[in-house]
Amino acid sequence: MRIGFDKAFIILIKVLTLFSLLLLSFIIIFVFKEGYIFFKEVPILKFITGTTWNPLSDPRNLSIFNIILATLYVSLVAIIIALPIGVGSALLLSGYVKERPRLIIRGLIDIIAGIPSVIFGFIGLMVLVKFFEKFFDFPSGESVLAGGILLAVMVLPYIISTCDETMDKLYRKHSPAAQAMGISKIYILRTIVLPQSLRGIVAATVLAFGRAMGETMAVMMVIGNAPIMPRLLGKCQTIPSLIALEMGMAEVGSLHYHALFAAGFVLMVILLMINVALYYVKRSLNR
């Protein structure tokens, strides 16, 4: 009787796992299929390297080089801002804060990850963008920098928790010996913990980069959505914001509609590459 239940249960979990795998492959196949129709009409190289996106002109110009570049640019700015803050906080948390307050602070930081992105976008629009306009006298505050700062706040929890995990382990391992020898905390943190957790920091960066690239709503509200060559203080448009903005209006089955799927496919490929990179970094980390 028991064996029968066991077998049934094994079959059940197998079916459920298969189901989730099927779901993933279905999404990839669907996006590729819709995008493929576009690639048949416009060569993929032209799509990626051309700089003009204008679905209304005749003939249509549907190329996303500027948009890919902007997606990478905004995420890069976010990482540059978030990484020092994140690594610094993680060092402090693992070395200087006691166990209980540390858990509480980490819990609070993790809450940042749970705030809906529309809220971030709204704050960005009303505070950040306005700040740029008022104090720096920009004609309009929507810029790559505004998007980068906003994203930096959003990816910070990912960087802190990933780094803190590695650093805490390292610190606990070396701290008794160091204390016995009378070496100061800051010295261990600087010369042992920081260099040895380099791989953890890289993994955190890659993870945060992927998160930043896929973020849609918050970014869409503060970057101005103009598909031009991105400059740090100029407007830009990212792939997720392009899709979110235009999908509702694109006529179904038109070239424009399929171009949006193609853009989504490009984003997915980039994210996939980042995730594969993350896998290799993590594997070398475990060695």
Added chain:
Amino acid sequence: MKRLWRILICLSLIFTMVLTGCASQTPQAPAAQEEGNDANKEFRGEITFNGSSTLAPVISAIATEFIEENTTWDKVDSNFPDKNISIYVSAGGSGAGVKAVLERTTDFGMLAREIKDEEKEKIGDVNEFRLGVDALTISINPENPLAQIRDNLTKEEVKKIFAGEYKYWDELDSSLPHREIVVVIRDLSGGAHEVFQNSIMGDTQIRADAIQSPSMGALVTKIIENKDAIGYASFGMVNQNKGKLIPLKVDGVEPTEENIVNGSYKISRPLIVVKRGELTAPQKTFMDAIMSERGAEIIEEMGFVPVR
């Protein structure tokens, strides 16, 4: 015993999932059928709307009132059975509305633009209902000095501003400060932009670095927040934010209700509901409610100009 529970819970989870799958399709499935002679078929107490995000709140408001007043269909008309009235409104843009009608996933499609001939052809048997007109006003921030010296822009000037030929305000009028003009638009493929493109821009391209707002609300907020901004705010939004942004005359025609209805103010778009084929009896009663005097009042309250 523990195992048994585990399996039971898993099975019930799967079962619920299967059931959920059924539920989401129920309202759609009947819509997929041809509804020719509704008297012969089973009575359907559900009506679904899908499409323009401009029109969705209007239909929602009318539907809420309609449901609160009657609750069940037999109170609307004694011939109808005693069934609850349910009206579902979902927004996804005019394009999505047409798509939903085409795919028969909705009863009515809501459009905030003229229905294209090719779309009419694809749908085939189209029933169109004109509810009102939404006009786009060329609006600026009240702090913009332009508001003091002029209340009128010619069509040519509007075109040059949005095309990027005038980059700074002093190029429009030499008494204005040398500050960059911030052009705010809706997304290029949206219904609102299409109206603007057709009535003002023609074949001229809009400047590439214009800010594309994800919604009309965001566009209006941008104009209210930025004193160098100019954009096409909808007539309704301008009325709701009176004093916070200033609509300008175009070619001497002021965007007033009268000018919009008689067609002398050109930058406007119709609000249309489309249906494939004939209306069933309950659908017809609800449509009558929308077209009634009270319906027109609600449309007006929402800031649009009803067709009376």
